[in-house]
Every structure is written in C-alpha cells, then in structure tokens.
Amino acid sequence: MNDAITLNNVNVYLGGEWILRNLSFNVAPGEFMGIIGPNGAGKTTLLRVLLGMIQPQDGTVKVGGKNIKSAGSLIGYVPQSRQIDPETPIQGRDFVSFGLPHKYRPWLTKQDRILVEEALHLTDSEKYADKPLGKLSGGERQRLFLAQALLRDPEVLLLDEPTSNLDPGAQENLAAVVERVNRERGISVVFVSHDVNLISKYAHQILYLTREQYVKGTVEDVMQPDVLTKLYGVPVEVTRSGTKFLMSSPNIMEPVSPICVHSHSEVS
Template identity: 40%
Template sequence: MSGGGDGASAPALRIRGAALHRGSRELWAGLDLDVAPGEFIAVLGPSGSGKTTLLRSILGLQPLSAGTIHVGGRVAHRGNPRIGYVPQQRPLPPDTSMRARDLVALGVRGTRFGLPLPRRGDRERVDQLLRDVGADHYGDRPVGLLSGGEQQRLRVGQALADRPALLLCDEPLSNLDLANQRGVTDIIDRQRRENDAAVMFVTHDINPILGRVDRILYIAGGRFVLGTPDEVLQTRVLTELYGTPVFVLRAGDRLVVVGVPDAEPHHDHGDDESSAGAHA
C-alpha cells in the first residue's frame, strides 16, 4: 500500500524517507506519503507510536531523524501559515479572562510580528469564523464558562484563521460527547470540501470519521501500513502489523478491533491515548 494523490495537482504535503527515533528506539522509518489537496488522512496507532511527533515534525517543531517534509512545495518550518492546527480538547479554567471571540482572534492576529494590534477587517474575519464553526451565538461569552465542545469549536476557528491548505488535527474529538464529535468533524470536513484543504487527523477512534476518510496511516510496533480504510482495517493486515493476532469486527456501522497489545512504552509528547483499536 502506498501513498500519493491522484496526480492532478501538487501535493499539500509530501514526506520522503522519513524516520523518527527516540533514543535508541526507532518509532518508524521509510515513510513516503503524498497528501493531495482535499484529501482526508486518518493517522491511527497505539500511544507512543509517533503519531503526535509526526504532526510536530510537519509543524517544524521537531526534526526528523531522516528524510524530508515539504508543505505546499516548501520545506516544513515553524509558524507556517499554510498549516492550521487543532489540538486535543483540554478545558480552559473557568476564570480565563477572555471572551470566545478573543480566543478565535488569536488565530487571526497571532502570526504577526510584535504586538497583535487589530487591523481593518479583523473583526469581520473573527465574526465569519465564529459563524463558520457555529459559535456566533456565544461569541461574547467568557470562554472558561463554555462547554468542552463549545471551546473545541473555537479552537477549530483559530486553526482556520489563515485559510490553511493543510489542517493537522491531534485527537480533536477527545473528551467530547457524540453530538460534539459530530459537530467538530462536520466543520473540519466542510473546510476540506469547500476549500480543498488536506486533513491529517490523529485519532484513537476511527468510527466518528470513518465515512470521511480517504486513506489511513496506521503506525504500530515501529512499522506502518498505508491505504484505504478497506485495505488497512482488516484482521490479516493488523495482525501482520502488530505481529500478534488482532481481529477487526463490524458491529452495525461501527468497527471494533480486538486483541491490540498494550500501548507501547515511552509515550509520545502529547500522545496520550490509551489504546489502539476501535479505538484504533
């Protein structure tokens, strides 16, 4: 199974010969991946397998041990406005002294040098982003008093501020109920469809996004497989990847993966999911 878009346009993301090591341990090596504009890639695997570290490398925050990463034809670098980043949902303190719109405004103004002074058009852009993520009705409320799902919509709004060509999502549905999982996923998927933004979506549960995914990058045991969901989410494929019997079962429209080994040691920085299965 190999990566690559349809060849109709330059890839939003190109990775060649990539390897990552932590000390003497190889997380993975030999990764070649082209992500086409508008393509939705799910990144799965156990804790510590290097999924979050891969996103950090694309963001220019952590060097590869080998290989190259290009975003929109340019070498990956810190602060790239072509990339939007959606982190895990982590509740903000109730006494956080900003409104919902102020949090989104950080994405609109935060990439400038010096003080993030407002400029003409900023308020209109913030208002539009609030509408885009379904947060306009609570834009003036204190952000610390909002629910986890409401706060996460604002983080997506931040990530969309520069109209990114590549959207990196690191467990963005964690700790959200099913309704908010669906809402956040719909926002991200709409950005992909309407603006041709490529998406790399790290998750421990493939089910909320299964119908949107074009390909899966599944990393485990220092190896990886890459292909369509039907190609990757098979008993035979995952058994070979893990080197131990793993079973993929279907329960209605959901997948359940049984027999996945315990999470690997030496967790990724920020990579704190507890398993890889249906929670793949």
C-alpha cells in the same frame, strides 16, 4: 500541482528508541486523511514533525511543495482538548482573533473583524462567541481553536486528537465541522484520532501507525484482519457491526515484529 504533504523515508529517534521508521506517504490537495493507531505509535510525533517542532534523523518533509521550515504559513493547527480555568474572562471572539496573521495590536481593523466572523460562521460558533472562554464546554472551546486555526487561510489543517475528553455527541459534531471545512474550503486535513469509527465516517484515506510500522489506504482496505495482523505481528480479528469496527486479539499487547508495510505497498 504539489501534494499538500509529502514525507519520504522519514526516521525519528527519540528517548533512546525509534519512533518512526522509513515513513513515506503523501496527502493530496483537498484530501481528508485520518491517522489512527495505538498509544505510543508516534501519531503526535508525526504531527510535531509536520509542524517543524521535531527534526527527523533522516528523510524529507514538504508541505505544499515547500521545505517544512518555510511552510509555516500554510499550516493551521488544532491541539488536543485543553483544561481552561473557569474564571478565564476572555471572550470567544477575542480568543479567535489571536490567530490573525500579524502581531498583536489592541484593536482590529474592519478586515480583521470580517475574517474573525467568517471563521466563527464556518465553525458554527457564532452563538457563543461573546461568552467567556472559561464558561464554555470542551466541544465549544475546540470549535474556537478550529476557528482560530482557520484565520490564516491554511492549505493544510493538522488536528491532534481534538475530540479527546469530549462526550460522544461533541466528538461527532466537531468531526462533522472539520469535514465541512475540508469540503467547502478544499483545505487538506490530517486528523489524528484514537477512534477509527469516528474517522471512518469522514476520511478519504487513513494512515494506521504502529511502532515502526504503518499502512495507508481507505478505511475498508486497511481495516482487514490480514493487514492488521501484519502491522501488529499477532493475529487480529476485525468485526464489523453496521458502520462500526471492533478490533480484537488475545495478544494485542505483545511486542510486534519488525514487519513494515510501506507506502509503495499501500493497500489499493
């Protein structure tokens, strides 16, 4: 069976600088992988590569064993939380239906309606499906984005910081729904987040990106002082309180050295 995602020696150069360098990793079928790292590390750039929006200068990218140009139907995408005009009249159910795998038509078939209701049920969003999109909370809208992404029955679900701008309760609820989708449907998940503590509850593996550097492994293995010190090039301390991690360094904002931890040296 092909891996859900395979990257091999991917390099991306944008705006006069290298954003991703020699990035290689795979996501197994049904795996939940979290992507974390500081601002500017290339997390969103990586998702754009997976979506086919950015062409790497070097390297190969495959989804479900297919080249990225022919893998679009295998991918579902949930963007960052968006500001929506409170007067937007479209109902949640109609918004979800825009994700159906055919061109827009003014009516839905019986099968279309079944697919929409299944997506609403899977994301626990039936109770506000008939409310105007503009009147919903950020967390409720993000569930509808998730439901929309699931209509094509994707093999891979990409989420670009979907919990940004949500309150802690809404963040936790949305992440839990994504985990249930991953577990019940076997859909591979790539979840970009700035919050390692949110990701650590659900991810099987994490990819920790810094500029031009990365490491992939379990949360327990990656969130170690020696591993993060190599990534940042400065001493990093990690404190754990219960299930939460706190990372600190007096020089964390200083430029990092060109140390690179590649996937063939993944933490194991």
